[in-house]
Amino acid sequence: MTRTVVLAGTSGYGATYLREIAELEKEGVLRLAGLCDVRPLVTTAQPQFGDRLFDSRLDRLLDLTRPDLAIVSTPIHTHLPLGRVAMDAGCHLMLEKPPAPSADEWRALDGLARRNAVSCQVGFQSLGSGAYARLAELMADGTLGEIQGIGCYGAWSRDAAYYQRAAWAGRRELNGVRVADGALTNPFAHAVATALALDGSTGWDDIATLETQLFRVRDIETDDTSCLRVSTRRGTVITVAVTLAAQTPGEPVVIVHGSRLRAELHYTQDILVLDGQPEQFGRVSPLRNLLAHLDDPRTALQSDIAACGAFTRVLDAVSSSPSPRLVDGRWLVHEGEGLQARTSVRGVEQSVRASAERLATFSELDEPWAA
Ligand SMILES: NC(=O)c1ccc[n+]([C@@H]2O[C@H](COP(=O)([O-])OP(=O)(O)OC[C@H]3O[C@@H](n4cnc5c(N)ncnc54)[C@H](O)[C@@H]3O)[C@@H](O)[C@H]2O)c1
Known part of the structure; x- marks a missing residue:
């Protein structure tokens, strides 16, 4: 099964996700539907992903692409606003660590995952x-x-x-x-x-x-x-x-x-x-573990x-x-x-x-x- 994904945050640690998405696309288990960043896509990623939809607003990108998953690899204080948009759109979420900069924001993210019945994996690899x-x-x-x-x-x-x-x-x-x-x-x-x-x-x-x-x-x-x-x-x-x-x-x-x-x-x-x-x-990455969990819920999330x-x-x-x-x-x-x-x-x-x-x-x- 090929799931679709969007990535928010394409440089910094997002480069790790771009590499992993490229591997998962080759394996046929994931397809990158679009990218979101407040800055232009870095030139090194252009040859591979320059043809994908790109938007500075995650809500707009989600409306256009309706993916199965969203990856949020942006600064810590943006995790809740972007995570909310993604989970309210029904996406499973791969969220970078630390999940939130405060207890209230972590509780809100946990509540959003429950309310929308989606999985939210945190990137404690x-x-x-x-x-x-x-x-x-x-x-x-x-x-x-x-x-x-x-x-x-x-x-x-x-x-x-x-x-x-x-x-x-x-x-x-x-x-x-x-x-x-x-x-x-x-x-x-x-x-x-x-x-x-x-x-x-x-x-x-x-x-x-x-x-x-x-x-x-x-x-x-x-x-x-x-x-x-x-x-x-x-x-x-x-x-x-x-x-x-x-x-x-x-x-x-x-x-x-x-x-x-x-x-x-x-x-x-x-x-x-x-x-x-x-x-x-060896190790299983948080993203691969999330995909395995979605395939078979008996595979527990490493970092729910x-x-x-x-x-x-x-x-x-x-x-x-x-x-x-x-x-x-x-x-x-x-x-x-x-x-x-x-x-x-x-x-x-x-x-x-x-x-x-x-x-x-x-x-x-x-x-x-x-x-
Ligand atoms: N798991 C790990 O080992 C590991 C290692 C490094 C960083 N991280 C985590 O990854 C996350 C990102 O860290 P970073 O150092 O790459 O951050 P960064 O400041 O370099 O930002 C990453 C990207 O997000 C973009 N961005 C910022 N605000 C945005 C928004 N509102 N919407 C869309 N894109 C936005 C930036 O333009 C940038 O391209 C943090 O949570 C950090 O703690 C995890």
């Missing part, structure tokens, strides 16, 4: 990893023993260009509208969502307590170096410590501390390390909008926390100039890792830059 599925199995069948906690760490580096690429980058709000583009809620949102999902704690009420420690090294509104600790209703302690100001970046890791075995999930690389032994897995409650509660708490504190200049290292300029925190890679190993916050670890 880590939840489609075979390594994630295997780890969830090993936790459930007792192989790891009693789960003593889940600690995540991530250390990336972002240059000035990253914050200048879009008006919403590094903002808590834009023109009075919530954006929530902090390290925990956007670039490392997968770490938060993955840890919560591994614990089976995806509902809004599954979180019992929540603490945040938010810092920044740049002139931005949001956090770029942050620590979160949650205890879930089932009694698991989850920490997520991340930075976008690392001197030596590395891929993020979710550590599951079991009483018998320790597991490490390298969720961007589909690698599971069990007792020191790495194993490589309804299962984003606990994640959204974290996002809401981070966004309502006091403004992130600027790290004192004596702990910072500046490299490069102009759009290539980077700022890093001395030793922050060790700090985020120690947090995940000990399930501790930055202040409990006595990190000097966080004092």
Whole structure:
């Protein structure tokens, strides 16, 4: 069966969808009916998709094309208005993460999916990893023993260009509208969502307590170096410590501390390390999983909008926390100039890792830059 789709948001992360749609068209399971963007289609996509309908308004495009699905890969604060138009037109929705910049907007999206009886998949692609599925199995069948906690760490580096690429980058709000583009809620949102999902704690009420420690090294509104600790209703302690100001970046890791075995999930690389032994897995993309779910509802959605409650509660708490504190200049290292300029925190890679190993916050670890 060939389903029809429109894509809203054609550059930035939308380029990933253009590539995937091209693959799915070749396989004959999807046909791109039209594209929506407030900017012209990027020149690299012209040869492949220049002949398709293009409109700057999603409602108009949906009227003209009446597709089965819509993909929304636009800035976070546009997810609800565009998602509403798509779901009210009866489309199943592939919505990029984080699903919404506030709890009310997430509830509205969840309500729209229910009311229109459509599926809404959120783009937490880590939840489609075979390594994630295997780890969830090993936790459930007792192989790891009693789960003593889940600690995540991530250390990336972002240059000035990253914050200048879009008006919403590094903002808590834009023109009075919530954006929530902090390290925990956007670039490392997968770490938060993955840890919560591994614990089976995806509902809004599954979180019992929540603490945040938010810092920044740049002139931005949001956090770029942050620590979160949650205890879930089932009694698991989850920490997520991340930075976008690392001197030596590395891929993020979710550590599951079991009483018998320790597991490490390298969720961007589909690698599971069990007792020191790495194993490589494959993954099913959120879009392919959505199509499989539509073919056969017994295939569960990897990341249903309804299962984003606990994640959204974290996002809401981070966004309502006091403004992130600027790290004192004596702990910072500046490299490069102009759009290539980077700022890093001395030793922050060790700090985020120690947090995940000990399930501790930055202040409990006595990190000097966080004092
Ligand atoms: N899953 C992932 O790993 C991943 C990675 C990066 C970004 N994302 C998510 O993808 C989404 C888009 O991020 P981005 O960095 O590509 O954003 P962006 O600011 O680059 O915008 C993406 C595209 O949307 C267009 N756009 C903006 N407003 C629009 C509107 N109202 N209608 C139609 N088009 C509109 C822009 O012109 C642009 O072409 C965000 O939710 C982001 O968090 C996900």
